[in-house]
Amino acid sequence: MGQSEKKWNPRPMARLYHIAMSPYCRKVRLILAEKRIECELIEERYWERDPSFLRRNPAAKVPVLEIDGKIMSESAAICEYLEEKYPNPALMPVDIHQRYEVRRLVGWFDDKFHRDVTSKLVYERVTKKIMGQGYPDSKNVKDGAKKIKYHLDYIAWLLEQRSWLAGDMMSLADFAAAAHLSALDYISDVDWHRNKALKDWYAKIKSRPAFRSILADQVPGFPQPSHYADLDF
Numbered sequence: 001m002g003q004s005e006k007k008w009n010p011r012p013m014a015r016l017y018h019i020a021m022s023p024y025c026r027k028v029r030l031i032l033a034e035k036r037i038e039c040e041l042i043e044e045r046y047w048e049r050d051p052s053f054l055r056r057n058p059a060a061k062v063p064v065l066e067i068d069g070k071i072m073s074e075s076a077a078i079c080e081y082l083e084e085k086y087p088n089p090a091l092m093p094v095d096i097h098q099r100y101e102v103r104r105l106v107g108w109f110d111d112k113f114h115r116d117v118t119s120k121l122v123y124e125r126v127t128k129k130i131m132g133q134g135y136p137d138s139k140n141v142k143d144g145a146k147k148i149k150y151h152l153d154y155i156a157w158l159l160e161q162r163s164w165l166a167g168d169m170m171s172l173a174d175f176a177a178a179a180h181l182s183a184l185d186y187i188s189d190v191d192w193h194r195n196k197a198l199k200d201w202y203a204k205i206k207s208r209p210a211f212r213s214i215l216a217d218q219v220p221g222f223p224q225p226s227h228y229a230d231l232d233f
Ligand SMILES: N[C@@H](CCC(=O)N[C@@H](CS)C(=O)NCC(=O)O)C(=O)O
Pocket: 021, 022, 023, 024, 025, 046, 059, 060, 061, 062, 063, 073, 074, 075, 076, 110
């Protein structure tokens, strides 16, 4: 292969099996992009249970990342691997207590926030339709819409004391939160006017080059709202 061919057709360093609206997949995409790791995205309709997908991840969940000759699943483990293997830019603080805080918040968003909010809004409104599982359960949607308020207030409360969610540096915790919020923002379920600190934080993270691929997402049957990719939302 000639030099120019290499330049125009670089071999992807990584391959991510994902679905666009999955917060866990979005988090991994953001971390890969922050670390400037090129990644080929492959849509994996996990509910179709493709045998090759089940071989890659018997847990049948996305994201699945192929990198460095390995196949990886579980987004938190993937992100920590990326952090250790590709430490620049650093997305984990050095101090052990601050590292704990990052991990606590990643857990908060990927477990509690997901259970309270993302699963009740994104999955009910979007994923169910894509999977052909019928209409949103209005009780769940109502519950998610109620609970997101408390979570947005919690984020705002954290940001009143810190410049980033887990402390004074941008970390995996910010990307975990932004991954969920960006999926919710795609369906206009985040009230950015609820708190200025919250909006300013999201504006900072949204304007990072790493966010571009997520802002370009188009989910068939769900047109992107105009504010979604707008940096002055
Ligand atoms: N703990 C996993 C959760 C991944 C997950 O639940 N992904 C969803 C899509 S957002 C999925 O693949 N669900 C399929 C299933 O539960 O069968 C992670 O962090 O990677």
